[in-house]
Amino acid sequence: MIIGLEHYKSKWNIHTDSAIHPGLEAITAALEEFGNPHKVGKFIHLAGTNGKGSTATFLSAILRAHGYRVGTFYSPCIEDLHDQIQVDGKPISSQELNVVMKQLSCLQTPVTDFELLTLVAFIVFENHALDFILIEAGMGGALDSTNVIDSEIAIIPSISIDHTNFLGETIEKIAWHKAGIIKKWKPVVIGNLPEEALKLVQQTADNLHAEVIQPKKQLTVPLKLKGSHQLGNATLALEAAKELISKEFDEEKSLNALSSATLAYRFEEIFPGVIFDGAHNQAGAEALVKTVQETFPDRPVHIVMGILKGKDYKNVLRQLETISDHFTFVDFDDDRALSSKILFSENRSKRKTILKSYDILPVYNKEEVTIVTGSLYLLTLLNDAEKLFFSLYRV
Known part of the structure; x- marks a missing residue:
């Protein structure tokens, strides 16, 4: 059974605000109550529409290969609450999380769930006395609760349209939020950004006297994480590592670390012909489509999809319909989930159905590749792989 945040909140009588309030006032006050743990350690801050989690995973692997102790705060979680906060590549235990939540039972400042988790992460990382701490912004950057840190380096892998109800409907407005993680005199490593976003990021960096590092050549190293876009993320991680550890940087150790790095739900083949991928916006769907075409050029594709409200x-x-004419839409247990009826109505494919219960998936067809996608939250709910497989292969 997956133990979620509500379990710990209920156990220790911790109340949070269900509404999202962009800004740093609440998290700053909450951190002050606990001695400002975010001021201890060397931080790397990641913001961007896609690629943050993969880039953080690559960079963590490189740093650990050089003997450093590394903490990582992912957003959202990968499989469950505990792996959202990792130390040396391993999720924190329920025992450790319980101890920190007990500490927070005396929290006076009203915070949201994400602000609470951000606070937990900083306390955990301070307790472990780590060499480097990688922090993935939750949404945006400038007004995200993670932006209380004074980072050594910022990383922005990509910028595209997403979270428009909070970040704005143009690339320029979204780029302003992402560029907000850049700190004075500290470098920022960026991926291949749209021209409008690049201009704004460069302008922000210039105003802060921050060096912009944009790799001119992409790595060709073999990776366990599939897709050409992952080579771009690995390249950014390598550039960031060079900046962070300078003379100690060992290219052979770094390339070996990149080749062995893995991250759940990034085009993860969890069973032959069954792929989990958390594509939840247009850019992510484009990358997924390209990877499917590269990996399974001659196989028909079945898309199993559920997504959150507010997503494009x-x-x-439209992207997924370019590789498949067979769709199954899923209602899953989250108040933010978009109704499968809406997806069904909008979908243009000839073969489509609605799944009444996400734990009983359609019978697997060996001729097809099954891609389960749309939301990391859906994939998290389906993380009981054996249950899923038995459903798929029961006939």
């Missing part, structure tokens, strides 16, 4: 589901569907 129409453009996600």
